[in-house]
Structures are given as structure tokens and as C-alpha cells.
Amino acid sequence: MPDIFQALLERFPERSRLLDIxxxxxxxxxxxxxxxxxxxxxxxxxxxxxxxxxxxEDRLASEGVFYIYYVFDRLGDPCFLxxxxxxxxxxxxxxxxxxxxxxVNWQERExxxxxxxxxxxxxxxxxxxxxxNWPDVHPLRKDFAIDQVLPLFEGEQHEYRPTLGEGVxxxxxxxxxxxxxxxxxxxxxxxxxxILYLQLRMFYTHKATEKLFEHLPIHRAVFLAESxxxxxxxxxxxxxxxxxxxxxxxxxxxxxKVIRTILLELERIYNHVADIGAIATDVGFVxxxxxxxxxxEKFAGLNETLTGNRLLRGMVSVGGVRRSWKVHQLEALQNxxxxxxxxxxxxxxxxxxxxxxxxxxxxxxFLHPDKAKALGIVGxxxxxxxxxxxxxxxHPYSAYDRLSFRVPVQEGGDVLSRLQVRVDEVKESIxxxxxxxxxxxxxxxxxxxxxxxxxxxxxxxVEGWRGExxxxxxxAPGNRLERxxxxxxxxxxxPALVEAVQGNIIADFPVINKSFNLSYSGTDR
Amino acid sequence: xxxxxxxxxxxGIVTASYPQEPARVSEHFRGRPAFDxxxxxxxxxxxxxxxxxxxxxxxxxxxxxxxxxxxxxIFCGQxxxxxxxGAVTITQEFKMATxxxxxxxLTSYSIPNRAxxxxxxxxxxxxxxxxxxxxxxxxxxxxxxxxxxxxEINALNNPVHDIERFGIHFVASPxxxxxLLVTGPVTRNMELALRKxxxxxxxxxxxxxxxxxxxxxxxxxxxxxxxxxxxxxIPVDVFIPGCPPRPEALLHGILLAVDRLx
Numbered sequence: 104m105p106d107i108f109q110a111l112l113e114r115f116p117e118r119s120r121l122l123d124i125x126x127x128x129x130x131x132x133x134x135x136x137x138x139x140x141x142x143x144x145x146x147x148x149x150x151x152x153x154x155x156x157x158x159x160e161d162r163l164a165s166e167g168v169f170y171i172y173y174v175f176d177r178l179g180d181p182c183f184l185x186x187x188x189x190x191x192x193x194x195x196x197x198x199x200x201x202x203x204x205x206x207v208n209w210q211e212r213e214x215x216x217x218x219x220x221x222x223x224x225x226x227x228x229x230x231x232x233x234x235x236n237w238p239d240v241h242p243l244r245k246d247f248a249i250d251q252v253l254p255l256f257e258g259e260q261h262e263y264r265p266t267l268g269e270g271v272x273x274x275x276x277x278x279x280x281x282x283x284x285x286x287x288x289x290x291x292x293x294x295x296x297x298i299l300y301l302q303l304r305m306f307y308t309h310k311a312t313e314k315l316f317e318h319l320p321i322h323r324a325v326f327l328a329e330s331x332x333x334x335x336x337x338x339x340x341x342x343x344x345x346x347x348x349x350x351x352x353x354x355x356x357x358x359x360k361v362i363r364t365i366l367l368e369l370e371r372i373y374n375h376v377a378d379i380g381a382i383a384t385d386v387g388f389v390x391x392x393x394x395x396x397x398x399x400e401k402f403a404g405l406n407e408t409l410t411g412n413r414l415l416r417g418m419v420s421v422g423g424v425r426r427s428w429k430v431h432q433l434e435a436l437q438n439x440x441x442x443x444x445x446x447x448x449x450x451x452x453x454x455x456x457x458x459x460x461x462x463x464x465x466x467x468x469f470l471h472p473d474k475a476k477a478l479g480i481v482g483x484x485x486x487x488x489x490x491x492x493x494x495x496x497x498h499p500y501s502a503y504d505r506l507s508f509r510v511p512v513q514e515g516g517d518v519l520s521r522l523q524v525r526v527d528e529v530k531e532s533i534x535x536x537x538x539x540x541x542x543x544x545x546x547x548x549x550x551x552x553x554x555x556x557x558x559x560x561x562x563x564x565v566e567g568w569r570g571e572x573x574x575x576x577x578x579a580p581g582n583r584l585e586r587x588x589x590x591x592x593x594x595x596x597x598p599a600l601v602e603a604v605q606g607n608i609i610a611d612f613p614v615i616n617k618s619f620n621l622s623y624s625g626t627d628r
Numbered sequence: 629x630x631x632x633x634x635x636x637x638x639x640g641i642v643t644a645s646y647p648q649e650p651a652r653v654s655e656h657f658r659g660r661p662a663f664d665x666x667x668x669x670x671x672x673x674x675x676x677x678x679x680x681x682x683x684x685x686x687x688x689x690x691x692x693x694x695x696x697x698x699x700x701x702i703f704c705g706q707x708x709x710x711x712x713x714g715a716v717t718i719t720q721e722f723k724m725a726t727x728x729x730x731x732x733x734l735t736s737y738s739i740p741n742r743a744x745x746x747x748x749x750x751x752x753x754x755x756x757x758x759x760x761x762x763x764x765x766x767x768x769x770x771x772x773x774x775x776x777x778x779x780e781i782n783a784l785n786n787p788v789h790d791i792e793r794f795g796i797h798f799v800a801s802p803x804x805x806x807x808l809l810v811t812g813p814v815t816r817n818m819e820l821a822l823r824k825x826x827x828x829x830x831x832x833x834x835x836x837x838x839x840x841x842x843x844x845x846x847x848x849x850x851x852x853x854x855x856x857x858x859x860x861x862i863p864v865d866v867f868i869p870g871c872p873p874r875p876e877a878l879l880h881g882i883l884l885a886v887d888r889l890x
Contacts, residue, residue: 234817242852251852253816278821281800283768283782285775286818307817308772311853319679326679326704327847333776333872377782390632396786397642403783404654411658413874414776417704432656449635456631624774 107150107177108132108184111142122187127349128498129174129183129562139188139198143173152177152184153492154200154479155564156573157207158588159214161245163192169220171197174562174573178491181498183562190220199225206479209594217243217313232306232627235260242314249314263302266292271299274609278307282613285623289612296608301601305626312628316587317579321347321421321555324584328574329416332591332625337363337370337415338567339589339625342574344421345500346563346587350578351421351555357502358546359423361539364502365436366406366415366424368532371568373402375525375532376447378620382522383454385614386463391454398446405439408432423549436540444533451526464519468603468615471516480599482570482592483528484619487513487520488599494566506535516603521618555582567592569622591625643790644876647883651876653720658705660721663696665736668715674707680840680847683707692736698724699732699843699857702871725868725881729859732843732869763795764886767805767829771822771861772815772854777839777872781809789875796882802828807885808835809878812842813854814861826862834885837864838878840871 108130112119118135119142134142146152152175159171169190176183190197199222201208211222212231219241222228233240236257241247266273271294278286288304312331316324328343329336341363348355355363380395403413409432410418418424428436454460470480475488485492493510495503511527513520557580565572570592577585600619604612644652653659671694675683682700686693708716726732768781784791785798799805802825814822826835837858840846845856858864868881 240852247852249851253852255819278818279769279802279825283770283778283785283798285770285773285778286821307821308770308774308815309817309853310772310813310815310848311851312848315848315851322677323679323847326702330774330776330841330847333774334779336776377779390636393787394635394639396783397639397788400642400783400786400788404652407654407657409656411654411656411705412703414779414872416702416776416871417658453632453635622775624772 107146107152110150111146114145115142124560126561128181129185131185131187131560134186134188136188136198139173139186140200142186143200144203146175146184150177154204154206155183155571156588156590157210157214158575158590159218159220159243160577160586160588161218161243164245167191169195169218171214171220172575174575176497178497183498183564185562195219196221196223198223201225201227204479205477205598206595208598217241219244232309234306242311249311249318261304263290266300268294270294287623291609291612293609296610297606298604298609298612301604303597303601305597305623308624308627310628313587313589316584319583321582321584324587325420326417329419331589331628332593332622333414334374335370335567335569335572335591335622335625337366337419338565338572339574339591340416340419341367341501342563342565342567342572343576343587344419345565346561346574346576347421347555347578349561349563350559350576351553353422353550353553353555355423355550356547358427358544359548359550360502361544362424362428362548363419364506365536365539366410366418367501367565368535369402369406369409370415372443372529372532373399373406374568374620375529376402376450378617379450379454379522379525381617381620382464382518382614383460385617386460388454388457388460391450391457391460394446394450394453398443398450401439401443401446405435408435420549421555422552423547425549427548433540433543436536440533440536447529447533454522461519463611463614464522465517467518467611468607468618469517470599470603472514474602475516475599478598478602479595481595482566483521483524483568484596484599485570486511487524488516489514492571494564494571498564500563500565502539506538508535518614518618557581558585569593569620570596589625589628591622591628593621593623593626596621597626642787643793644788646876647879651722651874653722655720657720657722657874658703659719660698660724661696661701661703661705661707662717662719662721663694663734664715665694667713668694668711668736669713671711673710674716677706677710679704679706681849694736696734697732697844698734698869699729699867700840700846701869702840702846722870722874722877723880724870725866725877725884727866727884729843729864729867732867764807764882765797765799765805766807766809766882767799767802767825768809768811769802769822769825770811771818771842771858772813773811773839773841777811777842780872780875780878781811781838783875784878789879791879791882794883802826803830805829806833807882808833808862809838809882810835810842810858810862810864811838812858813845813848813850813856814858815854816852819855819861822858822861834865835862836866836868836881836885838868838870838881839873840869843867843869846871
């Protein structure tokens with residue numbers, strides 16, 4: 104990364120400088136408002152960088168400005184590059200990148216809603232994170248009290264874009280859905296059966312998560328991190344703890360790293376198995392789902408044996424993990440993985456043997472690799488459309504640097520490809536768990552508790568089973584946080600769903616949606 | 629086709645026999661923390677470490693008045709770890725569902741008698757039982773959860789827990805439902821949808837609040853974006869603690885709500 108930094112600094116010698124922010128895996132540089140668009144363009148077009156996320160923080164009290172951070176990475180370089188833009192309060196605007204970079208569309212609008220900073224030149228600057236009936240408040244500003252009582256919800260005021268034409272009609276769905284899933288609103292425009300256009304409205308489950316991080320001591324905040332997205336408790340918990348460890352120079356013992364890695368892979372497996380079954384159900388192959396459900400139960404039971412909780416909660420902590428494993432727990436791990444691998448092979452064979460299932464999945468919900476790239480799609484959704492990215496390999500953490508593994512990538516971009524990526528990933532995960540448990544190191548499972556210094560910034564990335572999870576923190580005195588930004592992979596990937604459903608019949612929407620299986624709570628926070 | 633049948637026969641019956649027989653629970657499972665108030669010399673470390681504020685200590689004249697709210701508990705087990713006197717033990721108990729929110733609060737001091745309130749609940753139960761008989765249609769509503777509770781509710785439909793063996797099934801519309809199974813915390817953005825769903829459910833109806841967030845707002849509590857527990861918005865008949873409640877705990881709560889526990 105230093106080389107492209109050099110190029111950037113040479114390009115804007117007067118107005119851009121390296122910032123003296125200590126960090127272990129990222130570099131910070133300031134950039135001027137006038138140069139932002141050109142700097143981003145040059146980083147991406149000339150140096151192959153990818154915009155990972157955009158985040159803001161309110162530093163009015165101490166520095167008299169708001170900051171917006173643009174986080175980049177580049178294949179083959181474990182370091183992150185972060186551009187920082189200062190926004191004085193009198194000029195509460197920042198240049199929008201959304202017209203050229205659809206990936207930041209929602210993230211910029213989030214900053215508008217939560218910080219009251221205007222994204223100048225945004226092609227669709229309407230509210231996204233605060234619904235239309237909210238008063239003019241900006242909750243992530245420091246002068247906004249978290250327990251402020253806002254007037255009650257009066258009714259829907261959101262106007263969807265009209266979709267016009269003979270025989271075109273709109274189908275509103277949600278926020279309370281027909282299945283046992285999270286709330287969100289989908290507005291389909293259909294002509295007969297095919298979907299012409301899908302409009303999403305999210306943030307129904309917004310529960311002040313990022314603000315709440317600023318109000319909890321770190322040891323309690325770990326549990327909040329586990330509740331960002333219920334099926335990714337361990338990944339989000341690890342991402343959070345890792346950010347704190349980097350901020351406070353906490354050295355995680357190797358045994359803890361290995362335990363974390365095994366649990367991260369178990370989380371991937373239990374979710375992928377459930378999704379494989381759910382995809383089969385959504386095209387009518389319920390027998391496969393029955394087997395998948397049984398298999399998932401085995402993993403839930405294993406999770407409980409290893410962590411005391413079926414969803415792996417209450418295990419990760421700053422400095423390592425809360426409990427070590429005894430011999431019988433390691434035996435349970437080995438036995439369950441051995442049995443489950445056989446069951447999994449049979450499940451995959453069952454699905455592959457069904458031509459009608461394959462027929463429904465092939466070319467359904469197609470996401471073109473070029474589109475996926477333009478939208479900045481991550482994780483399973485990206486890898487099924489040819490995007491060869493995986494945090495475990497690209498920015499190794501926990502024990503991943505000790506493992507050799509393959510990152511499965513498919514070019515097909517359809518539901519079948521997303522299914523295949525999951526199948527291949529489960530196989531890789533099983534191999535990783537075997538390799539780790541065969542050489543389970545001894546030693547402590549957690550670093551001794553220590554005071555986390557105030558005013559430190561740190562970025563942490565974890566490849567959750569859905570994709571890239573980012574946590575960025577700034578610490579405060581007394582083992583607290585000044586700011587915690589969370590980016591769930593779902594934030595990147597909702598636009599992929601909008602793209603992939605177009606032209607498909609509405610009856611295939613559930614299976615296309617399932618093939619991405621995005622988190623509403625992770626998006627809405 | 630033959631492959632499907634062969635696999636099915638080979639797999640055999642996987643359904644657990646809970647509740648006829650005890651649930652298969654790992655010895656590592658963290659269920660209800662049990663408190664021995666007489667032994668508990670200092671509850672402050674536990675109150676300090678509790679992530680959701682489920683344990684509160686009122687230090688009055690050197691005498692600690694302790695209250696524990698299972699409706700806020702996320703079963704992290706830290707209260708047992710920091711209480712050196714062995715006053716807190718983690719049990720494998722998960723059947724904690726109750727009709728009365730106050731049953732979930734334990735105190736080291738006595739609270740005023742509340743006899744005489746049970747009668748109302750009894751007549752409602754009889755009525756529900758009369759109308760619904762032994763079948764039950766559930767509409768699940770996520771009013772703001774992290775999706776953890778939904779995973780376990782979904783698990784009720786898998787072959788291991790197989791809730792349909794009780795004549796209970798999940799339906800796609802509140803208009804077809806006898807019971808609303810609601811997870812929380814109820815967000816400001818879901819409040820209206822929850823009220824509308826409740827109004828759309830025909831009487832007699834039962835509402836079950838699921839998980840720490842559904843009961844009390846859990847770790848999210850009450851803030852600018854959330855209203856806290858489900859009972860802040862609609863009347864609740866049964867509360868099921870957990871984070872999330874395991875499928876057997878959900879089943880226990882659902883059967884309790886329709887008075888079908890043996």
C-alpha cells in the first residue's frame with residue numbers, strides 16, 4: 104500500500120498529507136474536499152484499489168470538525184488505506200461519489216441522515232436510514248441524547264418511484280413478511296409475472312446500535328456486537344474484539360486465535376447448511392431441507408457443547424475467548440465434524456441428483472460479474488459472480504495466516520453459483536477445522552485484562568459467512584468508545600438483489616432472496 | 629426418486645421426544661442462573677459486569693437489596709464467574725416461560741402480595757382452549773430483533789423439533805393466526821406494523837413475547853429508536869426468556885400459552 108500512498112501524496116503535495124494516527128493495519132491520509140473525487144478515481148482506476156466503506160464521526164467537541172473516512176484496500180496488500188476528509192460545521196457538505204460509485208449510495212445517505220451532513224451531488228439524496236416520518240434529527244451527532252423520546256409513528260409517508268406502463272402494476276410486500284424472517288419492505292413493479300423493478304425500503308429494525316456502543320463500557324459492548332446480526336454473532340463479536348485489541352495493543356494468545364478460527368468456520372458451516380436447505384425448499388425440494396435442517400441441528404448442538412450457546416454467543420472476549428476447551432469438547436468437535444461431513448456429502452448429492460431443482464436454480468437471479476464489480480458486492484454474492492475477494496486470505500486475522508485454503512469462486516452469477524460457492528466453502532471449512540484441531544496449541548485462552556488507552560483508532564475486518572464485516576472504533580477514556588462504525592456485508596449486497604431479480608418471475612423472488620440471504624438487522628443496526 | 633427414499637429410510641426418525649422426555653441439553657449449555665441470596669455477600673461485581681443490567685443492587689444502610697430480572701438476562705454466565713462466594717450457579721434449566729412478567733423478577737427482599745390476579749388469566753385460558761381446541765396457528769412477527777430468535781423459531785420447523793406434531797403450524801398472515809409470536813425490541817419503525825398486525829389477528833388471540841429483547845428490550849433497552857419490550861405496544865400473554873430461547877424453551881412457552889403442558 105505505501106506505493107499508492109506515495110503516488111497520492113505526490114499528486115496533491117500541498118493539500119494531502121500522511122496522518123500521524125498509530126495503527127497496525129491501516130494508513131491514514133488527509134485529503135482536501137476539492138481533491139476527493141480525483142483522489143478516489145485515481146486510487147481505483149490507476150492503482151486497482153477498492154472502496155471498502157465510508158464512515159463519519161462527530162469531532163466537533165474536541166477538534167471542531169466532522170470527519171468522513173474513505174476506506175480502501177487492494178488485492179495482494181494486507182494494509183488498508185484510509186482517506187480522511189474534514190468537514191467544518193459551517194459547511195456541512197461533502198462531495199458525493201455515488202453517481203460514479205453506486206456502492207456508496209446508501210452509505211452516503213446514512214451519513215446524511217445520522218450526521219446531518221449533505222452529500223453534495225448525490226443522484227438520489229432522499230432519506231434512507233431514518234424513515235420519512237422522523238423529525239429532523241441526526242442521532243449520531245454527539246449533541247443528540249440517545250434516550251430522546253421522538254413523536255410516535257404517524258403512518259407511512261414514503262413515496263415509491265412510480266412505475267408506469269400498460270399492464271404494469273406494483274406489489275407491496277412487508278414489512279411483516281409471510282415467512283419467519285426479518286422485516287423490510289419490497290415494492291415490486293411487475294408486468295405479468297416478470298419483475299421489472301424492485302424498490303427496497305429497509306431500516307425497520309434500526310435500534311440505535313452504533314449510538315449505543317458510545318454508551319456502554321467495552322466489556323458490555325462485546326455482547327452488543329454479538330447482537331448486531333443474530334446469525335453472525337461470532338463474526339461480529341470477533342470483528343469488534345479484534346478492533347479493540349488493535350486499538351489497545353492486546354496480544355491474543357495463539358490458542359485463542361485457533362479457537363476463534365474454528366468457531367468462525369463453524370458459524371459459516373451452520374449458516375451455509377441452513378441456506379442450502381432453504382434454497383432447496385424455495386424451489387419445492389422440501390426433503391432436502393429436512394436433511395439440511397437435521398444437519399444444522401447437529402451443528403447447533405456442537406456450538407452449544409463448545410460455547411454454551413447454540414448461536415456461539417458469550418464466547419468471544421477482548422483478548423481471546425471466555426473459556427478454553429476440555430478434551431471431551433475437542434472430541435465432540437472431531438466426531439460431529441466427521442459425521443456431519445458424510446451427511447453433508449449426501450445432502451449435496453441429493454440436491455445434485457434432482458434435475459428439476461437444478462433447472463430452477465440455473466440462470467435464475469443472474470448477477471452479471473461487471474454489475475457485481477460496479478456495485479461493490481462482497482462475500483458469497485460476489486464470489487458467485489467472479490469477484491475473488493475473501494478477507495481471510497486478503498487481510499488474514501486469527502489463525503488464517505497459518506492455514507492454506509482455497510477461496511471458491513464461480514463465474515455463473517446465478518442462484519446455482521451462489522449455492523455452489525456455499526457447498527465448496529463448507530468443504531473448505533471442514534478441512535480448515537480438521538487442520539486446526541489436529542494441532543491444537545496449548546497455552547492461555549485469553550490475554551490478561553488491561554486498560555484500553557483512550558483516543559486510539561482501529562479498523563478490523565472479518566470474513567463473516569455472508570461476507571466482509573468491518574468494525575472501526577475510536578476509544579474513549581475509562582474503557583469506553585467514542586465511536587463504533589459497523590459495516591455488515593448486507594449493506595453492500597442489497598443492490599445485488601435489486602439487480603438480480605430483474606426479469607425473473609415473481610415466484611422466484613424467494614429463492615433469489617435466499618441465495619443472497621442478507622441481514623436486515625445488520626443493515627439497519 | 630429412489631435415492632431420496634433410500635436416504636430418508638436410512639436417516640430414520642430424528643425427532644426429539646421432548647417434552648415427553650427431557651430435552652437433550654449439553655452440560656455446557658448456559659441456562660437459568662440460580663441465585664442463593666443468603667450466600668451472596670457482594671452482588672455488586674455481578675451487577676457491574678451484567679451486559680444488560682439484569683442485576684441491580686440497592687445498597688441501603690450496609691444491607692444489599694438485590695433484584696434479578698430474567699426478562700433482561702442474556703445468559704452470558706458472567707454473574708457466576710465474578711461471584712466468588714458460589715452464590716450464583718449456572719443451571720441447564722430453560723423452561724422459564726411465564727404468564728406474568730413479574731415472575732421473572734427475583735429479589736432478595738419480599739415484594740407485596742399479588743394474589744387475586746391469577747383468576748383473569750385462568751378464564752382467558754379456558755376460553756382459548758375452548759375456541760382453539762388442540763390446533764394452533766402462529767404468525768411470527770419480527771418487531772426489531774437481531775434475527776437470533778428467528779433462527780431458533782425456524783428450528784421449530786425442522787425434523788428434530790417438528791412443531792407440527794402438536795398440531796401447531798406457522799401461517800403467512802395474521803388473519804389466519806391464533807397466536808402472535810413476537811420478537812423485539814420493538815423499534816420505532818416497526819411499532820405501527822406491530823399494532824396493525826395485532827389488530828388484524830382475529831379474537832381470541834394470544835401474544836407471546838420472545839427473548840430478552842422481546843420481554844424488556846434486552847441489551848438495546850429503550851432509546852430513541854426502540855420502545856423496549858413487546859408489552860409496551862400490545863398486550864402480552866406469555867414471556868419466553870432467552871438470548872435466544874432454545875427451541876425447546878420456545879415450545880414450552882407456546883404450549884404454556886395455550887395451556888397444553890402436561
